[in-house]
Amino acid sequence: MLTTHPYDDDKLREECGIFGVSSSEGAAAMVALGLHALQHRGQEAAGITSFDGAHFHTHRAMGHVAGNFDRDDVIRSLPGTVACGHVRYSTTGETALRNVQPLYADLATGGFAIAHNGNISNAMRLRRELVRRGSIFQSTSDTETIIHLVATSNYRTLMDRFIDALKQVEGAYSLIVMTPEGMIACRDPLGIRPLVMGRLGESVIFASETVALDVVGAEFVRAVEPGELVVVQGSEIRSLRPFAPMAPRPCIFEWVYFSRPDSIVEDHSIYSVRKGIGAQLAIESPVDADYVIPVPDSGVPAAIGYAQASGIPFELGIIRSHYVGRTFISPGDKVRHLGVKLKHNANRALIKGKRIILVDDSIVRGTTSLKIVQMMRDAGASEVHMRIASPPTRHSCFYGVDTPERAKLLAAKHDVGGMTDFIHADSLAFVSIDGLYKALGEAKRAEVRPKYCDACFTGDYPTTLTDHDECSDVDQFALLEERLV
Numbered sequence: 001m002l003t004t005h006p007y008d009d010d011k012l013r014e015e016c017g018i019f020g021v022s023s024s025e026g027a028a029a030m031v032a033l034g035l036h037a038l039q040h041r042g043q044e045a046a047g048i049t050s051f052d053g054a055h056f057h058t059h060r061a062m063g064h065v066a067g068n069f070d071r072d073d074v075i076r077s078l079p080g081t082v083a084c085g086h087v088r089y090s091t092t093g094e095t096a097l098r099n100v101q102p103l104y105a106d107l108a109t110g111g112f113a114i115a116h117n118g119n120i121s122n123a124m125r126l127r128r129e130l131v132r133r134g135s136i137f138q139s140t141s142d143t144e145t146i147i148h149l150v151a152t153s154n155y156r157t158l159m160d161r162f163i164d165a166l167k168q169v170e171g172a173y174s175l176i177v178m179t180p181e182g183m184i185a186c187r188d189p190l191g192i193r194p195l196v197m198g199r200l201g202e203s204v205i206f207a208s209e210t211v212a213l214d215v216v217g218a219e220f221v222r223a224v225e226p227g228e229l230v231v232v233q234g235s236e237i238r239s240l241r242p243f244a245p246m247a248p249r250p251c252i253f254e255w256v257y258f259s260r261p262d263s264i265v266e267d268h269s270i271y272s273v274r275k276g277i278g279a280q281l282a283i284e285s286p287v288d289a290d291y292v293i294p295v296p297d298s299g300v301p302a303a304i305g306y307a308q309a310s311g312i313p314f315e316l317g318i319i320r321s322h323y324v325g326r327t328f329i330s331p332g333d334k335v336r337h338l339g340v341k342l343k344h345n346a347n348r349a350l351i352k353g354k355r356i357i358l359v360d361d362s363i364v365r366g367t368t369s370l371k372i373v374q375m376m377r378d379a380g381a382s383e384v385h386m387r388i389a390s391p392p393t394r395h396s397c398f399y400g401v402d403t404p405e406r407a408k409l410l411a412a413k414h415d416v417g418g419m420t421d422f423i424h425a426d427s428l429a430f431v432s433i434d435g436l437y438k439a440l441g442e443a444k445r446a447e448v449r450p451k452y453c454d455a456c457f458t459g460d461y462p463t464t465l466t467d468h469d470e471c472s473d474v475d476q477f478a479l480l481e482e483r484l485v
Contacts, residue, residue, distance in 0.1 A: 016101075016400065017041030017208040018115040018195070020084035020176035022183045022232045024203035028078035030216050031085040032069040037215040038208055039065055040260060041117075042087035045100040049113040051178055052080035056111045060100040082183060084176045084206075086115040089402055099141045102178070107151050109158040113178040116143040117208055118193040119400035121171035122466035145169070159184075159231070163242045170463050172251075172399035174224070176206050182233035190462055191226025191248040192399050192453050194265050204232045209263040223266060226250075249462040251399065252452035255440060256390045257298055257361045258401075268440060271301050276439035277389045277431055278305025278359060285429030286310060287357060287385045293317035295360040295372055296344065302389035303359035317347045317356060317376070344375070352380030358425075362390045364403075366410035369423040377424075386423065388430040391457040392416070398465050403456065433457055 017038030021027045028050045035046055046068055047060035057078045061068040065087065068074065086101035102115040120126070123142035126149065131137070135148045149165035150158070158179060166173075172192035177184040185206040187195050198205040198218035205218045213220050224230055227243040251258070254265050261271040278301065292312050294303035297320065307314035321343055356376060363369050369386060376384045392411030397403040406412045410419055420428040433454065434444040442451060455461045 016089060016117040017087045017212075018084065018117050018174065018176050018206070019086075019208070019212055020115070020178070020183055020185065020206045022082050022204045023234065024081055024200070026075075027081050027083035028085075029075050030200075030203075030205075031083045032065060032075065033216050034205070034207055034212040035065045035069065035085045035087050037212040037260075038087050041208060041258065042089045045088045045097070046086065047088075047100045047102055047115075048078055048083055048085040049102040049104055049115075049178060050078040050080040050083035051111070051113075051180070056104060056113060056178070058102065058104055058113070060097060060102075062097060062100070082178060084113065084115050084178055084183070096140075098139045101141070101143060102176075103139065103141065103143055103147060105147045105151065107147075107158075109161070110180040111178075112147060112150065112158075114143060114146060115176045116146070117174045117195075117400060118172035118188065119398060120145055120169045120173065121398045121463060121468065122169065123171075124467040125470065126168065146173075146175075159240075163229070163240075167243070170466055172463075174208065182231060184229055184231050185224055186229040187224050187226050189227035189243040189246045190453070191250050192462070193251065194254060194259070195224040197221045197224055197230060202235065204237060206230075209259055209265070211260045211263040214262070220264070247449050247451075249450070249453040251401075252436065252440075252454045253390070253397075253401070253456065256436075261301055273439050274301035274361075274389065275305035275308070277436060278302035278307075279309035280305075280435040280439050281359070281387050281389060281429070281431045282306045282309035284432055284435055285387055287387075287427060289355040289357045289383065289385060291315040291317060291350070291354055292357045292359060293351075293376075295358055295368075296320040299358075299360040299389065302361065306357065306359050306387060312357065315347075315350055317351050317358075317379075318344050318372070319347055320344050344372075346375050346379035348379045351376060353382055354380075355383040355385070356381050357385045357387055359387050359389060361388070362393055363388055363410055363419065363423075363430075364393055365408055366419065366422050369425070373423050373425050383426045384424075385427045386425045386429075388428070391430050391433045391436060391454075392419075393456050395456050395459045397456050398461070398468060399453065399455075399463075401456070 019031050019034035021030050028048050031048050045062045046065045049058040059074055102113045104113045120142040123145045126145045130148045146165050150161045153161035153164040155161045155164050173188045174193040174195035175186050196210055198213035198220050200218040210220050226248045229240040231238040255273045259265050259270045263270050292303050292307040292314050294300040373384050394411045396406050437445045453462050
C-alpha cells in the first residue's frame with residue numbers, strides 16, 4: 001500500500017484539531033463544517049459528540065470528515081445545541097477507533113466528553129498509578145488519563161475535580177470538554193497548543209484555528225489564554241485561572257507549517273509570517289539562480305517571500321495534483337516508484353537548463369528532499385539549491401507532534417554539509433533561529449525564557465518530560481508504551 005502523498009509523509013504531523021459550539025441549533029452540523037476547515041491538522045480519524053439536554057450522542061469514524069460527516073443520517077443522529085469534534089493524527093496510542101475522539105465517559109457527576117489537542121508527557125506514569133488503583137482503560141490514548149484523574153479525584157464539584165486533574169498532568173493541551181452543565185475550553189499554562197474563541201449570534205465557538213471560525217461565519221473574539229479555563233453555561237461565560245502565571249511558550253512550528261496560511265495565531269498572520277521567513281532566508285542565504293520554486297503546498301508563502309526579497313522570479317516548477325486519493329495499491333517497487341508522480345510532477349519545460357532554488361518548510365528524515373532534488377535534476381535543472389524556512393529539526397517533539405525518534409532526524413545525524421550531500425543538492429541552507437524569531441517580530445531569540453517553544457530546533461523543552469526521562473533510550477520507551485497498550 002503506497003500513500004500517495006509521498007512528500008507529506010516526510011513532514012511533522014500536525015497533531016490534532018478541535019472545534020466546539022454551545023447554544024446553537026444544529027450544533028453538530030456546525031462542528032462538521034468547522035472540522036472540515038481543520039482537516040489539515042489530522043487526517044486519520046474524526047469524531048463528533050453532541051448533547052441534547054438529556055443525552056450525549058457520539059459518532060466517530062476512521063478517515064476524513066468528508067464521507068463520514070456529510071451525510072444527513074449521521075448529523076441527525078447527533079441532536080442538540082451543544083457539540084464538539086476532533087480530527088486526529090495518532091501522536092500517542094494506536095490508530096484504532098477506540099482512540100478516536102471525543103472520548104466519552106459516564107462519571108459520578110454525569111456525562112463527560114473531551115477533545116484534546118496536544119500530548120501529556122507524563123501520561124504513562126499517571127496511567128500506571130491509575131491502573132494500580134483500579135482504573136480500567138478503554139483506549140491507549142493519553143487523553144483518557146485526564147478522564148480517570150477527574151473520576152478518581154477527591155474533590156466534590158466537577159470543576160474542582162477537573163482542575164485537580166489538570167494540575168497533575170505535564171505537557172501540552174488545548175481541551176474542549178462537554179458536561180451536562182455546559183462546555184469548558186482550556187489551554188495548558190504555557191499555551192503550547194493554540195485555541196481561539198468566537199461568536200456567531202448567541203453561540204460561543206472554540207476552535208484550534210481562526211480559519212474554522214471563518215468557515216462557519218463566526219466572529220473571532222480572542223484567543224483562550226494560556227492557563228485559562230473558559231466555562232460556558234447557557235448565556236453565561238466565566239473565565240477561571242487556577243494555575244500560577246507562567247511566561248507563555250506557544251509552539252513556533254504553528255507559523256512554520258502546522259496552521260493554515262489563512263489563519264491568525266497569537267495576533268500573527270500565518271501567511272505574512274511565512275513570507276517573512278522566506279525574505280529572511282533570502283537575506284541570510286542568497287544564491288544566484290533563475291527561479292525560486294516552492295515545494296507545494298506548504299513552501300509557497302516562504303518561496304514568495306524569498307523571491308520578493310531576492311528579486312529572483314517566483315515560478316511553479318512542481319505541479320501538484322489535487323485529485324489523487326490517499327492510497328494506491330502497488331504490486332511492486334517499480335509501480336510504487338512511479339506512484340510518487342501521481343501527486344507531484346516537475347514542470348519540465350520551465351526547469352530544463354535552469355538554476356533553481358527550491359523552498360520548503362522543513363527537512364525531517366530527508367527522504368522527501370532527496371526525491372524532489374532528483375526530480376528537478378531528471379527534469380533538466382542545471383543547478384538545484386535548497387532553502388528551508390525553519391532551522392534544522394534536531395530534536396523530537398513531546399507536545400502532540402508525531403515526530404520521528406531523534407535517531408531518524410537527518411539534522412541529528414549530519415551537519416549542513418552532510419545533509420547537502422545526502423539530498424544531492426548543489427547547496428542547502430536553513431533560516432537561522434534568530435531569523436525565525438525576526439519573522440515573528442522579535443529582535444532575536446532570547447537565551448533565557450524565549451517567547452516560543454522551539455524545542456524541535458534547540459532542544460530547549462519548556463516542561464519536564466517524565467515519561468521520556470524515565471526511559472534510558474528509545475527502545476525502552478517503546479517497550480514501556482507497548483506494555484501499556
